[in-house]
Each structure stands twice: as C-alpha cells, then as structure tokens.
Amino acid sequence: MDCIKSFRDVKIRPALIQLLNLxxxxxxxxxxxxxxxCMTACESPVVVVLTGSMEPGFRRGDILFLHMNKEPIRAGEIVVYNVDGRDIPIVHRVIKVHERKDTGEIDILTKGDNNPVDDISLYSGGQLWLNRHHIIGRAKGYLPYVGYLTIIMTETPMIKYALIGVMALLVMTTKE
Amino acid sequence: MHSAVQRANALVTIAAILLAALCTAASFLDSFNSPSVQAHVEVVKINRFKRQLDGNDEVKMTLNISMNLESIFTWNTKQVFVFLAAEYETEKNSLNQVSLWDHIVQEKERASFRVKVPTKYPLIDQGSNLRGKKIGLVLHWHVMPKSGRMIRDKMPLSYLSLPNSYTTKS
Known part of the structure; x- marks a missing residue:
C-alpha cells in the first residue's frame, strides 16, 4: 500500500504539471x-509567400505582416486577395483603382511584379475586377526566410510529424 | 549542470531575440530618413487615342521620365518599386488610378536616371470620358525593406491634357 502511494506521489503529479505546462x-x-x-483585423495576420511572382521583392518562404483597415485601397499597395473557387490567397500589387462616386465601391486590378501580364486570367471566369470583399489583407511589414519552415512542413508532412514527435518527447522528459 | 538540450535551447532563444531586435532597429531607423525625391515627366507623343470596341477609351503614349531616388535608399532598403500613375476624376468615379509605367530600382547607384519609354500599360478608362480630359501624372514609390516596415509615398508631377477628339480610328 505504502509502495503504491509513494509511486502516485512521485509520478502522477509531475506528469500533470508537465501536461499543464504544455x-x-x-x-x-x-x-x-x-x-x-484582433489588432490587425485580418483573418490571417501573417502570410507566407508561396511563389516567385513578386520577385525580387518577395521570394518564396518570406513572410508578410498584414493589416486591414477602413482606409481606401490605392494603386501601388500590395494586397492579399482570395478569388472565388480558389483556396490559396494571392499576394500581388494593385496597378489600377476605380472608385465609384455614389457608393464608394471599388474596382481593383492587380499584377505580380515579376509577371509579364496582369491578373485577370487568375480571377474566376469572366471576372474583370477585384472588389473590396476579395481583399483579405494589405501587406505592411516584411521578414525574409522565416516562413520557409512552414513550406517545408506542408510539402513533406513526414518532417512535420517528426518535429511534433520530438517536441512532445522533449516536453514529456524535461524537468522544471 | 545544464544539459545539451538546455544549452541549445538558450542559444536558439538568444539568437532569435537578437535577430528580432536587429530587424526592429533596422526598420525603426528607416523612419529617420526623410528623402527628397526629384522627378520630372513629360508626354512626348500620344501614339494612340481611341474608343475600344467595348466602349472604353484607350490611350497609349511615349513618355520622357527622369528622376533621382538616391535619397530614398538606406542600409535597410532592398529595392524601390517606382511607378507613374494617371489619376483623374470622372462623372461616375471619384477616383481613377491607372498605372502607366513601372520600374524596380535595386541599387542606389542606379537610382538616378532618365528614360524615354512607351507606356507599359495603356491608359484604359471605365467608359469613354477621356476626350478633353485633364489627367494628373503622379509618381508613386514603394520602398521595400530587407526587413521590417514597407513605406509608400507619392508626388504629383504634371498634367496631361488629352485632345477633344480621338486621334485613332477604332
């Protein structure tokens, strides 16, 4: 009986604390x-650049900090937009803006700095302009390379599982 | 004593904090730079001015552009994306911004230049409001850093007065 009690005291409490820490x-x-x-009013405040369409400014694996506010969108800004029927958001520069006088509605045309043509062919069939609701963020800040890990992890899931395994093991075994 | 894992952890943490501090400092120092850009643009020739088949006005021209962007560059500047936009108001739209020409400058040594170029993108209106229109030519620049905050600025340069009738048959 005594033996079991001491076993409990020693083993379960630290394990629980470990779990709590995790x-x-x-x-x-x-x-x-x-x-x-909340602060940036963006659904995803940080995005990883996935293609070279904005080179040499942004390369694959760089990350962008986004912000979304009521300020009107203007030419020259780099925006992240979602097109209906495509689940991967695109990061490109605004090259045309038409803002309606009566409603304030906005028509936007985008283009990747490194692409020879504008994005109309990327938009969903027959769509000529992006509107406000397509835009999910405006790029404000930039950090190079940091996002490369997530690219590696999404492309080879084995590495992701290995990393999670190692981290879990470390959390389990390290003591305060 | 400390285990190898603990040492590695401390090392990685400190490296990450230092890098983050450096990036923040580099970006913060950028705000002390107050550049003075000199630029000039003139329309050499209007090559095409017509109404497209879908009813939108289209203008193509040749431009003489000169600028000096050297003062924009700091040690944290990766490149400057510079473009010339046509900006005007129409009955339907409170603002129309159409990029006509753009250029990427990556080195300070190449930041002062003069070019004679055709418009890279035609000026296409939403509708046919361009006859006799006075159009503002505005130079915009977007400073893209090695790390940190991106900076945008602009400077109105001159005006373009389009003729009262189309010069090209559609």
Missing part, C-alpha cells in the same frame, strides 16, 4: 495569434 504553452500561442487577428 496546455499553457498551446493556449498562449493561441492567445497571441487571436490577439494579432
């Missing part, structure tokens, strides 16, 4: 992300 870690990451979402 929980706090995950929660604080979530709070950080959601807080950023």
């Amino acid at each position: 929980g706090i870690l995950i929660c604080s990451a979530l709070v950080l992300w959601k807080g950023l979402m």
Whole structure:
C-alpha cells in the first residue's frame, strides 16, 4: 500500500504539471495569434509567400505582416486577395483603382511584379475586377526566410510529424 | 549542470531575440530618413487615342521620365518599386488610378536616371470620358525593406491634357 502511494506521489503529479505546462504553452500561442487577428483585423495576420511572382521583392518562404483597415485601397499597395473557387490567397500589387462616386465601391486590378501580364486570367471566369470583399489583407511589414519552415512542413508532412514527435518527447522528459 | 538540450535551447532563444531586435532597429531607423525625391515627366507623343470596341477609351503614349531616388535608399532598403500613375476624376468615379509605367530600382547607384519609354500599360478608362480630359501624372514609390516596415509615398508631377477628339480610328 505504502509502495503504491509513494509511486502516485512521485509520478502522477509531475506528469500533470508537465501536461499543464504544455496546455499553457498551446493556449498562449493561441492567445497571441487571436490577439494579432484582433489588432490587425485580418483573418490571417501573417502570410507566407508561396511563389516567385513578386520577385525580387518577395521570394518564396518570406513572410508578410498584414493589416486591414477602413482606409481606401490605392494603386501601388500590395494586397492579399482570395478569388472565388480558389483556396490559396494571392499576394500581388494593385496597378489600377476605380472608385465609384455614389457608393464608394471599388474596382481593383492587380499584377505580380515579376509577371509579364496582369491578373485577370487568375480571377474566376469572366471576372474583370477585384472588389473590396476579395481583399483579405494589405501587406505592411516584411521578414525574409522565416516562413520557409512552414513550406517545408506542408510539402513533406513526414518532417512535420517528426518535429511534433520530438517536441512532445522533449516536453514529456524535461524537468522544471 | 545544464544539459545539451538546455544549452541549445538558450542559444536558439538568444539568437532569435537578437535577430528580432536587429530587424526592429533596422526598420525603426528607416523612419529617420526623410528623402527628397526629384522627378520630372513629360508626354512626348500620344501614339494612340481611341474608343475600344467595348466602349472604353484607350490611350497609349511615349513618355520622357527622369528622376533621382538616391535619397530614398538606406542600409535597410532592398529595392524601390517606382511607378507613374494617371489619376483623374470622372462623372461616375471619384477616383481613377491607372498605372502607366513601372520600374524596380535595386541599387542606389542606379537610382538616378532618365528614360524615354512607351507606356507599359495603356491608359484604359471605365467608359469613354477621356476626350478633353485633364489627367494628373503622379509618381508613386514603394520602398521595400530587407526587413521590417514597407513605406509608400507619392508626388504629383504634371498634367496631361488629352485632345477633344480621338486621334485613332477604332
């Protein structure tokens, strides 16, 4: 009886504390992300550049910090937009803006700096302009290379699982 | 004592914090730079002015552009994206912005130049409002950093007065 009691005292409590720590870690990451979402009013405040269409400014694996506000969108800005029927958002520059006088509605044409032609062929069939609701963020800040890890992880899931495994193992085994 | 994992952890953490601090500082120092851009543009010739089949006005021209962007460059500047936009108001639209020509400058040594170029993108209106229109030519630049905040600015340069009738048959 005594033996079992001491086993409980020693093993289960630290394990629970370890689990609690892990929980706090995950929660604080979530709070950080959601807080950023609130502050920037963007569904995804940070995006990873996936293609070379904005080279040499942005390369594959660079990350962009987005912001969304009521300010009108103007030519020259780099925006992230979603087209109906495409699930991967695109990061390109605005080259044309037409703003309606009565409604304030806006027609936007975008183009990648490194692309020879504008984006009309990327829009969904027959669509000539982007409107306000297609835009999910405006690029404000830039950091190179940081996003490359996520690209590697999404392209080879094995690495992702290995990394998660190692991290879980570390969390389990390290002591305070 | 500290295990290898703990040491590696401390090393990576400090490296990450230092890098983040450096990037922030580099970007922050950019705000002390107040550039003075000199630029000049003139329309050499209107090559085409017509109404397209879909009813939109189209203008193509040749431009003489000169500028000096050297003062924009700091040690955190990766490149400057510079473009010339036509800006005007129509009955339907409170603002029309159409990019006519753009250029990427990556080195300070090449930031002062003069070119004679045809418009890279034609000026196409939403409708046919361009006859006799006075159009503003505005130079915009977008400073893209090695890391940190991106900066946009602009400068109105001159006006283009389009003729009262089309010069090309559609």
